[in-house]
Amino acid sequence: MLDYQKSFIDTALEAQALCFGEYELKSGRKSPYFFNAGLLYQGKALAALGRSYADAIVANKMTFDVIFGPAYKGISLAALTAAALYEYHGLDVPFAYNRKEKKAHGEGGQVVGCPLSGKKVLVIDDVITAGTAIREVKAILDAESAEMAGVMIGLNRQERGQGELSAIQEVERDFNIPVASIIALADIINYVQEQGDTVVLTKIEAYREQYGVNV
Numbered sequence: 770m771l772d773y774q775k776s777f778i779d780t781a782l783e784a785q786a787l788c789f790g791e792y793e794l795k796s797g798r799k800s801p802y803f804f805n806a807g808l809l810y811q812g813k814a815l816a817a818l819g820r821s822y823a824d825a826i827v828a829n830k831m832t833f834d835v836i837f838g839p840a841y842k843g844i845s846l847a848a849l850t851a852a853a854l855y856e857y858h859g860l861d862v863p864f865a866y867n868r869k870e871k872k873a874h875g876e877g878g879q880v881v882g883c884p885l886s887g888k889k890v891l892v893i894d895d896v897i898t899a900g901t902a903i904r905e906v907k908a909i910l911d912a913e914s915a916e917m918a919g920v921m922i923g924l925n926r927q928e929r930g931q932g933e934l935s936a937i938q939e940v941e942r943d944f945n946i947p948v949a950s951i952i953a954l955a956d957i958i959n960y961v962q963e964q965g966d967t968v969v970l971t972k973i974e975a976y977r978e979q980y981g982v983n984v
Contacts, residue, residue, distance in 0.1 A: 770956060773824035777923065777951045778960050780817040784808050787957075789969045795898065798980065801972035802957060804924050806842055806895035818923075819849030820857055821951050822893065826850070826921055827858050829949040833891035833918045835883050836864040839906050847893040850921075865890075867909050885915035892920045897948065900936040907944060917946055925950035928980040935982045954981070 781787035786808040792800045809818050836854075838847025844866040854860040865882030892906050903920060910917050920940065925948075930936045937948045954977060961970045 770959060771824075771828065773821045773828070774952050774956055775960075776817055777821040778956070780809065780814050780821070784811065784814050786814075789961075789966075789973075801969065801976050804896065806846070806923060815845075815849055816853075818846070819853035822846065822850040822921060822923070823853035823857055823860075825949065825951045826854065826891070827860075829921070829947070831891055831919050831921060831947070831949065832889065834862070834888040835885060835890050835915075836862055837885075837890045837892050837906065837910070838864065838866040839892065839894060839902050840867050840869050843892070843894045843902075846895065846923075850893050867906075879909065880913055885910065885913040888915050889918035890915050891918055893922075894920065895923045896926065897922055897936045897940060898926075899930060900940045900943075903940050903944075917944060919946050920948045922948065922950045923952070925953040927954040927977070927982055929982055933982075938982065 778787065781804065786806060787802065787804050789802050792803040794800050806818075809815060836847045836851050838844040847864045847866060851862055851864040854862055863883035865880055865885055867879050868881065870879075890910055892903065894902060897903060897920070907917055922937075925937060926935075928935060930939060934942070937950075940946070941948050954973070958970065958973055958977070961973060
């Protein structure tokens with residue numbers, strides 16, 4: 770496991786943003802673990818979070834002109850990532866985000882921050898559950914004459930959607946873009962193995978056997 774991946778897991782566990790137990794997902798599935806990026810709100814956790822995203826972007830050699838954070842969780846994630854890319858990697862890249870509703874006054878419009886026209890845009894978010902948010906972002910970028918260059922998320926659950934593919938695989942297929950993550954379910958499994966928690970490990974492996982995909 771890479772340093773930024775371990776940092777991400779440690780930070781999430783400390784903030785109880787990553788928990789083990791039994792959780793009912795929107796899909797109705799009973800998951801033995803749950804990740805909620807909204808619980809990462811302390812300054813220490815946010816600093817570590819931004820660096821993990823930045824390190825993952827560099828490690829995955831993502832190419833882009835602008836970072837985009839979809840409202841609402843993606844806004845803070847994108848801002849933290851842009852700051853960390855500059856502080857730790859010397860990459861001075863702009864960011865932008867969308868409003869849920871367009872403003873008719875002030876600067877107006879739906880997009881705030883860097884102008885997107887003609888730019889290659891990297892979308893930052895916490896997870897991709899059904900791909901709905903990414904499809905909404907694609908419509909926004911199309912309206913701004915921008916190109917979606919890729920997506921970086923915190924956690925890849927590595928599980929099927931309604932069909933045989935995961936939501937991430939569907940996004941990659943439909944938009945012909947790379948989707949990368951800081952960690953995946955496989956990394957959580959490795960972490961639990963290292964901790965020697967056989968009860969949690971058995972539940973997670975059974976869940977992956979039922980719903981998992983290999984990427």
